[in-house]
Amino acid sequence: MTTAAARDILxxxxxxxxxxxxxxxxxxxxxxxPGSGKTRVITHRIAYLVRTLGVNPRRILxxxxxxxxxxxxxxxxEGLIGDRAGQLTMGTxxxxxxxxxxxxxEEIHVPNDFVIYDQDDQTNLMRRVVEAEGLDPxxxxxxxxxxxxxxxxxxxxxxxxxxxxxxxxxxRIVASCYDRYEQYLQAAHAVDFDDLLMKPVxxxxxxxxxxxxxxxxxxxxMVDEWQDTNRAQYELxxxxxxxxxxxxVVGDPDQxxxxxxxxxxxxILRFERDFPETQTIPLGRNYRSxxxxxxxxxxxxxxxxDRKEIELTAAKxxxxxxxxxxxxxxxxxxxYVAEEIERLVADDKMRYGDCAIMYRTxxxxxxxxDSFNRAGIRYRIIGGxxxxxRREIRDVVAYLRVLRNPFDDxxxxxxxNTPTRGIGRRTMDILQQWAEANNDVPLYAxxxxxxxxxxxxxxxxxxxxxxxxxxxxxxxxxxxxxxxxEDVLEFFDQVLAKTGYxxxxxxxxxxxxxxxxxxxxxxxxxxxxxLPPGEAFAAFLDQVALSTDLDAAIREEGxxxxxxxxxITLHQAxxxxxxxxxxxxxxxxxxxxxxxxxxxxxxxMEEERRLCYVGMTRAMERLYMTxxxxxxxxxxxxxRKASRFLQSLPDNLVKRRMPSLSGFYGPREPxxxxxxxxxxxxxxxxxxxxxxHARFGQGVVVACLETPTRDDFEVTVAFKGQGVxxxxxxxxxxxxxx
DNA sequence: ATGGTCGTTCTTTTT
DNA sequence: GAACGACCAT
Ligand SMILES: Nc1ncnc2c1ncn2[C@@H]1O[C@H](COP(=O)(O)OP(=O)(O)OP(=O)(O)O)[C@@H](O)[C@H]1O
Numbered sequence: 075m076t077t078a079a080a081r082d083i084l085x086x087x088x089x090x091x092x093x094x095x096x097x098x099x100x101x102x103x104x105x106x107x108p109g110s111g112k113t114r115v116i117t118h119r120i121a122y123l124v125r126t127l128g129v130n131p132r133r134i135l136x137x138x139x140x141x142x143x144x145x146x147x148x149x150x151x152e153g154l155i156g157d158r159a160g161q162l163t164m165g166t167x168x169x170x171x172x173x174x175x176x177x178x179x180e181e182i183h184v185p186n187d188f189v190i191y192d193q194d195d196q197t198n199l200m201r202r203v204v205e206a207e208g209l210d211p212x213x214x215x216x217x218x219x220x221x222x223x224x225x226x227x228x229x230x231x232x233x234x235x236x237x238x239x240x241x242x243x244x245x246r247i248v249a250s251c252y253d254r255y256e257q258y259l260q261a262a263h264a265v266d267f268d269d270l271l272m273k274p275v276x277x278x279x280x281x282x283x284x285x286x287x288x289x290x291x292x293x294x295x296m297v298d299e300w301q302d303t304n305r306a307q308y309e310l311x312x313x314x315x316x317x318x319x320x321x322x323v324v325g326d327p328d329q330x331x332x333x334x335x336x337x338x339x340x341x342i343l344r345f346e347r348d349f350p351e352t353q354t355i356p357l358g359r360n361y362r363s364x365x366x367x368x369x370x371x372x373x374x375x376x377x378x379x380d381r382k383e384i385e386l387t388a389a390k391x392x393x394x395x396x397x398x399x400x401x402x403x404x405x406x407x408x409x410y411v412a413e414e415i416e417r418l419v420a421d422d423k424m425r426y427g428d429c430a431i432m433y434r435t436x437x438x439x440x441x442x443x444d445s446f447n448r449a450g451i452r453y454r455i456i457g458g459x460x461x462x463x464r465r466e467i468r469d470v471v472a473y474l475r476v477l478r479n480p481f482d483d484x485x486x487x488x489x490x491n492t493p494t495r496g497i498g499r500r501t502m503d504i505l506q507q508w509a510e511a512n513n514d515v516p517l518y519a520x521x522x523x524x525x526x527x528x529x530x531x532x533x534x535x536x537x538x539x540x541x542x543x544x545x546x547x548x549x550x551x552x553x554x555x556x557x558x559x560e561d562v563l564e565f566f567d568q569v570l571a572k573t574g575y576x577x578x579x580x581x582x583x584x585x586x587x588x589x590x591x592x593x594x595x596x597x598x599x600x601x602x603x604x605l606p607p608g609e610a611f612a613a614f615l616d617q618v619a620l621s622t623d624l625d626a627a628i629r630e631e632g633x634x635x636x637x638x639x640x641x642i643t644l645h646q647a648x649x650x651x652x653x654x655x656x657x658x659x660x661x662x663x664x665x666x667x668x669x670x671x672x673x674x675x676x677x678x679m680e681e682e683r684r685l686c687y688v689g690m691t692r693a694m695e696r697l698y699m700t701x702x703x704x705x706x707x708x709x710x711x712x713x714r715k716a717s718r719f720l721q722s723l724p725d726n727l728v729k730r731r732m733p734s735l736s737g738f739y740g741p742r743e744p745x746x747x748x749x750x751x752x753x754x755x756x757x758x759x760x761x762x763x764x765x766x767h768a769r770f771g772q773g774v775v776v777a778c779l780e781t782p783t784r785d786d787f788e789v790t791v792a793f794k795g796q797g798v799x800x801x802x803x804x805x806x807x808x809x810x811x812x
Numbered sequence: 813a814t815g816g817t818c819g820t821t822c823t824t825t826t827t
Numbered sequence: 828g829a830a831c832g833a834c835c836a837t
Contacts, residue, residue, distance in 0.1 A: 707823090
């Protein structure tokens with residue numbers, strides 16, 4: 075490797091960053107604030123290892139928090155080392171765990187045809203557990219039990235260990251649900267998301283052979299977002315990196331926002347304790363944001379009691395003040411943002427793609443979608459109703475899963491009567507009971523026996539059900555036969571046709587969208603055509619389970635990035651950056667979320683504050699924080715209060731617009747109807763314009779909105795000494811002043 | 813027994 | 828605004 079290349083790699087780094095990149099021999103811990111180049115250190119460290127030290131990229135493991143981050147990192151590294159970036163092992167802990175289980179799972183009795191159960195499958199399974207345990211699902215909510223079980227797994231507690239620590243009645247109940255839940259998973263040849271971490275750790279703990287193989291495969295290990303790892307992830311990391319100890323983890327305790335998912339901030343201290351050789355390297359310069367943004371964010375986060383100060387100074391200048399903008403309701407909030415974006419694009423040379431809208435809950439995106447559609451602004455939503463969460467996708471995937479793994483009762487129950495084919499609740503109950511009484515065989519086996527009807531102790535179904543069951547079993551076995559010979563795509567099409575699912579979708583009122591989605595899924599399947607059919611299916615189904623952002627993956631690989639505004643939750647925005655950021659819904663009981671307010675747990679409130687901090691520090695140049703004075707929450711309008719977090723921001727760094735109560739006490743005004751095809755007339759006034767009026771004198775335009783009929787503009791003007799008035803531009807005779 | 817409809821309830825964040 | 832449970836018509 076040329077020395078020029080080495081200089082290249084180190085050239086774009088400051089002294090501390092360079093030190094972190096070059097310290098490749100022992101464990102390195104980088105604790106530093108936002109925008110200080112932690113991720114950059116990882117990418118450059120990889121490049122340095124490969125280009126300067128000649129390390130084989132296959133021997134490098136880099137773990138990121140999301141699939142999105144992994145894709146992003148890979149493309150960054152590609153920019154530094156070229157095609158060989160493709161040989162790196164790069165992905166989430168869960169994806170890495172799944173890989174280990176596919177390869178070595180049988181060593182700990184994970185069957186090689188296992189499927190991965192996601193959130194939804196897990197909840198369904200736990201529902202059945204609760205039912206079987208004879209518990210009331212109202213008192214013992216499946217989601218709560220699942221959370222407890224997930225917590226146990228993330229702390230590496232097996233059923234036995236959890237049970238022996240159970241101190242009260244509730245925990246003993248959790249223990250027995252955990253126990254049964256595990257049995258059901260095993261019977262279904264399934265693992266849940268947490269198993270993807272826990273089982274590989276159990277495997278590596280107990281099996282020296284596999285452990286050494288993995289340790290020898292990866293000479294260098296790097297982990298991003300270390301502050302949000304849990305115990306199982308910690309142990310997985312230390313087991314894999316245990317031999318060479320060329321390990322580099324980076325994180326920021328102020329950006330820890332996943333404690334609710336059992337992330338353990340102690341992992342930072344634990345690292346220094348367990349790896350005594352650790353070099354801890356701080357990075358103190360923020361290259362991302364203006365000093366105003368850095369200081370405002372710091373003013374917020376320093377309110378947290380449970381926190382150590384981290385040095386961080388901005389490399390950039392002051393920039394603009396943070397804009398705090400109250401709006402009437404969520405529709406006006408969205409309208410304000412749309413207009414502000416248009417203004418930034420028109421006047422400040424920003425592009426749509428430079429802008430991001432960040433919110434606490436996915437439900438908030440809707441108002442912005444509507445508003446952007448109306449204004450003709452292109453946008454893309456990250457997360458939200460995820461691709462694989464859509465009903466048609468889950469249904470098709472369930473068919474494929476059952477065909478691959480007939481033990482998968484949860485998927486079978488999902489599709490057995492979709493489309494309806496006369497196999498209802500009662501029939502499945504009978505089959506279920508029969509299956510339990512017969513050695514817990516899978517439901518599908520029970521159906522086969524019932525359809526066959528030969529065996530004397532076959533399940534006794536009502537006469538009208540036997541026909542449908544027989545037809546279903548017949549159809550499935552024909553498909554199973556087809557699975558042997560055909561390639562992935564042919565099989566995919568067969569499934570849609572034979573099960574009648576395609577016809578079923580065509581009846582749907584959203585047929586077009588749904589069929590489109592299925593078509594996209596088919597495109598994903600197409601990527602696996604090159605693999606041998608058996609393997610192709612496993613790989614395809616794994617990807618479906620693991621890439622929670624499949625749609626993003628499709629879009630980014632496909633047509634390339636559009637110049638579009640990004641809509642994203644605060645959680646998902648972690649690690650990203652945008653020239654212009656809007657944090658919307660900065661209201662009490664939304665940010666901080668009502669759950670954290672009501673719990674009264676200071677730790678939860680501090681996590682909400684960190685979440686807001688993460689959001690603020692995504693902004694490079696411009697930061698807006700908006701809130702609504704009232705908001706439609708599940709059908710009802712309620713008054714809202716500005717978030718306490720806004721009060722922490724020093725006045726010299728922000729520009730607060732005072733709440734102007736246009737129509738606040740009156741009935742809610744309808745928003746203009748969407749009229750997509752009508753070009754927008756240029757607004758005669760912009761917010762901020764100075765205007766004169768014959769009777770009210772001079773004033774400043776607050777807002778200028780097209781009327782619902784689109785034939786005039788309603789101008790809201792704050793007049794000196796006269797208060798705020800709303801006038802029709804066509805009638806009021808407003809005069810623009812300079 | 814099934815399948816559709818209506819009313820009730822609960823509502824974060826994600827791998 | 829969705830998702831589940833109860834109820835009713837077939
Ligand atoms: N030495 C440097 N010189 C110039 N720009 C830099 C330097 N280091 C980092 N940057 C830039 O600063 C921005 C933030 O870097 P990076 O995303 O690596 O920070 P980070 O510490 O991972 O942030 P966060 O914790 O918020 O995710 C990026 O745009 C990066 O290109």
